[in-house]
Amino acid sequence: MTEFIQATAFGLLIGGVYALFASGLTLIFGVMKVINIAHGALLILGAFLAFTLWEQLGIDPLASIVITTPAMFVLGWLIYRTMIGPLRSAPLSSTVLLTFGLALVCEAVMGLAWGNNSRSARPSYFDQSFDLSGIVLPKAQVYASIVAVLVLALLWLFLNRTWTGRAIRAASANVQGAALVGVNIAKVSALTFAVGIATVGAAGSMVSVLYPFLPGSHYIWIARVLSIIVLGGLGSLQGAVIGAMLLGLAEVYTQTYISTAWATAVPYVLIFLVLFFRPQGLMGTRLREDVAV
Amino acid sequence: MTGALERTGLDRRLWRGLIAVAALLLVTYPLFFDDLFYQNMIILSLILAIGAVGLNIIMGYAGYISLGQSAFIGLGAYTVGIASTRIGGDPFVWIPLAGVIAALFAALLGVIAMRTRGFAFVIITIAALFILQIVAINWDSLTQGTSGITVPLPTWDISIQNWPFYYTLIALLGASLLLSWWIRRTKIGTGLLAIREDEDKAATVGIDTPVYKIIGFMASAVFLGMAGGVYGYYIAFIDPIAMFDIVISVQIILAVILGGRGTLWGPVLGAATIEPLNELANQEFGGGNSRLLIFGGLLVLTILLLPKGIIPSVRDFLERRAKRGRAALVGGRLGERRALDGKPATATGGTGQNLLEVRGLHKHFEGVRALDGCSFAVEAGTITGLIGPNGSGKTTAFNLIGGTMGADAGEVWFDGERIDRLPPWRRAYAGLGRTFQITRVFTDMTVLENVVAPLRSFSWRQLRAGAVSGEEAARADDLLAFAGMAEYRDERAEALSFGQRKLVELAQVLMLDPKLILLDEPAGGINPTLIARIADMIRELNARGKTFLIVEHNMPLVLGLCDPVLVLASGECICAGAPDEIQRDPQVLDAYLGADFKLEEPVGAP
Structure with a gap:
């Protein structure tokens, strides 16, 4: 029983970080119908930034989100202006391939800059744990999840309590309608993309403490984010959170009760199962390109 | 695509001549030159070309992107490696089996993706590639995990170098091209194009979309699986990382896009362009990161700057030049409408049923x-x-x-x-x-192709039928005449006005009777x-x-x-x-x- 509670608590903590990571992707998809395959690579880039800040300047990797987030915001804005924006009217397939190419470029650049060795930031609390009557929770994991939930809450407030956030949600619900009532779609898209990538920067800071990473790690992260959106449906923050929790739990249960080696297969297996048995996703949001009627 | 283009006789002869010369050079090359470096480069180009010609069937014709084509290379290589080391026999004997396994796996993925659209397929193919890699790593007893399978070296005389690999791959490329060409001119091809253009609409005119997509995906996998078998034997060492390499998937995609998706020869041209770059990246820049940088960057640049690819861009240019100064038919007056032939028209009214x-x-x-x-x-x-x-x-x-x-x-x-x-x-x-x-309407098809696209029933035999049979064409001509659109039969539907499209759509529906x-x-x-x-x-x-x-x-x-x-x-x-x-x-x-x-x-x- 303790083992089960331990696994569940751990799965939910991981799910919090996954939710932050997936929120950016689903936000971007909502407004511009772009599936950003480079999401995982940008996450690892954020992790490398946090790692370097910790290694060179001794900045705590979780505190470094105040630097990684704005840095990735700027990068996201640049990527939108130079690549995604010009393809705005192109079919979904073009942006999938474009961001896939971008992911590879990003992986290569990280490999050239930081080398292809496994890294991990190790602040003082790195190997400490909270012990709650037999249930052991690593401190880094707990702190990271708290920060993730805080950032998600800020994102939610931004989307629901500010005019800019409302413009983003309006564009997400109906691009043409939003344009008609005066939302500047090009600006909102650029902003959304930048915000989406900024959240990845924050998530990257957390990943730098939680997992050893190298440039090639982005594939497993893209698998995770894809399985989260398959589980939770595309385009809504709630869906991303639910999908992330489910994936976190599924991974930890597999690790605990089956084998660590096969835990990496969990996101893929979930993708197959969900798409075959419930192609509309667990939450009922259809994962498909709807053709205008 | 070909129907819309009226190449002059000279252009066509030139094109065929070029292809014939290239094919001849390719076939005779090893007989006259014994430089193994270039032989190796051609062998790898051939594998890439086989992959690209296959991918073009599902991506170019049907519009579904697969990021996981290298999964079929790995599957084929492991099939041949495992069968020849466990069961024995010459690895070449097992190559057809590699094709069968690849096609069956494609069918399985097709079934999983059956009820989904668009992006889900990309996710499934990428997931398939990685899960196969994980299986190959973890299923030690079958695949020997990360230590890999060493295939015995070939036993033939050293004087013929790598000819058996070389000529097998040429045969496989030929077969892939034949398959692609044949699909394009049958009902399967029309169905796949219709799916690319508008999948919901295709379903309403009688196209059994899941069956078409599964056939298309199997066709894109079968020869690549065989080529993977040859590849595994050729490099004599089969391991999970090199065999399920996503960069090879990227190269295959890049070959299709760069050459021109939806064209027969574009993927071959693309592959021939890309493989030398791969060699350059490996030899001059030490592979690894620079290989990623080159192909990732090239993918980004191609999508941004040359999204149509080389062959369609060149063709568009030639077509525009040839058409300059000629008045277009579209935008002209509607043609005369003709009554339908057959039994005289008598008002029936309601029948009570x-x-x-x-x-x-x-x-x-x-x-x-x-x-x-x-x-x-x-x-x-x-x-x-x-x-x-x-x-x-x-x-x-x-x-x-x-x-x-x-x-x-x-x-x-x-x-x-x-x-x-x-x-x-x-x-x-x-x-x-x-x-x-x-x-x-299917905008990228001609008016005639649009009208003959509907199917009144499903049968396997019908899939093999030519895209436009004489009988169908005659019926379609009748219906177009009935709609007053006979003059437009060879125009691309994209060029028609809204009203003209309505008439074509009506004729199309009437084809279903x-x-x-x-x-x-x-x-x-x-x-x-x-x-x-x-x-x-x-x-x-x-x-x-x-x-x-x-x-x-x-x-x-x-x-x-x-x-x-x-x-x-x-x-x-x-x-x-x-x-x-x-x-x-x-x-x-x-x-x-x-x-x-x-x-x-x-x-x-x-």
Whole structure:
């Protein structure tokens, strides 16, 4: 029983970080119908930034989100202006391939800059744990999840309590309608993309403490984010959170009760199962390109 | 694609000559040159070309992107490696098995993806590649995990170098090209193109979309699986990382896009361009990161700067130059319409039999009740009108009857059969045809290809039939003449006006020879002359026994053409009757005009 509670608590903590990571992707998809395959690579880039800040300047990797987030915001804005924006009217397939190419470029650049060795930031609390009557929770994991939930809450407030956030949600619900009532779609898209990538920067800071990473790690992260959106449906923050929790739990249960080696297969297996048995996703949001009627 | 292009005889001879020379050089190369570096480069180019020609079938023709094509290389290599080391025999013996396994795996993925659209397929293919890699790493007892399988070296005489690999791959490339060419000119090819252009629409004209997609994906995998088998034997060492390499997937995709997706030779051209770059990256820059940088960057640049690829861009350029100064046919006047041949037209009127019955249909979009217990019937032989205010559920009713959407509750009966659980193509086979409010023709096909695309039944034999058989072409010509569009038969549908597309779409639906035709706003957005023409066509077809259900806002047209008229309001059928009854019905006035509307008092009344 303790083992089960331990696994569940751990799965939910991981799910919090996954939710932050997936929120950016689903936000971007909502407004511009772009599936950003480079999401995982940008996450690892954020992790490398946090790692370097910790290694060179001794900045705590979780505190470094105040630097990684704005840095990735700027990068996201640049990527939108130079690549995604010009393809705005192109079919979904073009942006999938474009961001896939971008992911590879990003992986290569990280490999050239930081080398292809496994890294991990190790602040003082790195190997400490909270012990709650037999249930052991690593401190880094707990702190990271708290920060993730805080950032998600800020994102939610931004989307629901500010005019800019409302413009983003309006564009997400109906691009043409939003344009008609005066939302500047090009600006909102650029902003959304930048915000989406900024959240990845924050998530990257957390990943730098939680997992050893190298440039090639982005594939497993893209698998995770894809399985989260398959589980939770595309385009809504709630869906991303639910999908992330489910994936976190599924991974930890597999690790605990089956084998660590096969835990990496969990996101893929979930993708197959969900798409075959419930192609509309667990939450009922259809994962498909709807053709205008 | 080829149909739309009228190359001059000289161009075509030049093109064929070029291909013949290239093929001859390729085949004779090892006989005259023994440089193993270039032989190796050609061998790898051939594998890439086989992959690209295959991928083009599912990506170029059907529009579905697979990021996981290298999974088939790995599967093929492991099949050959495992079979030849465990069971024995020359590895070449096992190559056909590699193809079979790859095709079966593609079919499995196709079945998983069957009910999904668009992006889900990308996810499935990428997941398939990585999960195979994980299996190859973890299933030690079969695959020897990360330590890999060492395949025994070839035993043939060293003087023939790598010829067996070389010529096997040339044969496989030839076979891939033949398959691609053959698919493009059969019904499978038309079906795949239709899916690329508009999958929902394709289903409503009788194309069994899952079967087509699965066949297309299997075709894209089979020869790549075999090539993977050859590859594994060639490099003699099979390990999970090199065999399930996503960068090879990227190279295959890049070859297709760079050369030109949807063309026969583009993928080969692309592969021949990319493999030398791969060698350069490996030799000069040490592979690894620079290989990623080159191919990732090239993918980004190609999508941004040359999205159509080399061959289509060049062809467009030549075509534009050839057409300069020539007046286009499109935009000209409508052609003369001709009555249909066959039995004389006699008015039939209603027959008393219900051809279509809708019982208690419900469809909710979150809070919006588009249809809320809607029931009505369409009598065989009638032209039934379906009117109602905007948002009353008319188009939703059409979508549920045609099968483009599923109902939440309720039944649809057609010709004595319950059809609400059937996919759209089965409903088309049963005799149901529909047009769309915003016309949906396959814009990248010619008018003739559009009209012959519909299928009246499914059979495996039919898949092999030529895309446009003589008999079909004759029938399509008749229907185009009937619609007054005969002169446009070889134009691309993209170039047609909205009204012309409506006529083509109607001819297309008639190709199904349906019993009931659902028309969604046939008079919407077109000029009065054309409205009159369409009304004439409807009357003539009705006189020959076709039943119609027409959604329309043009009241004079509805009142003059339809009898009976059904009225929808708030998702329910509130009234049915002859046009003049409908006009006076207080419920109908209420639905259209609101409860507080009063008819104007006649001027001068006391």
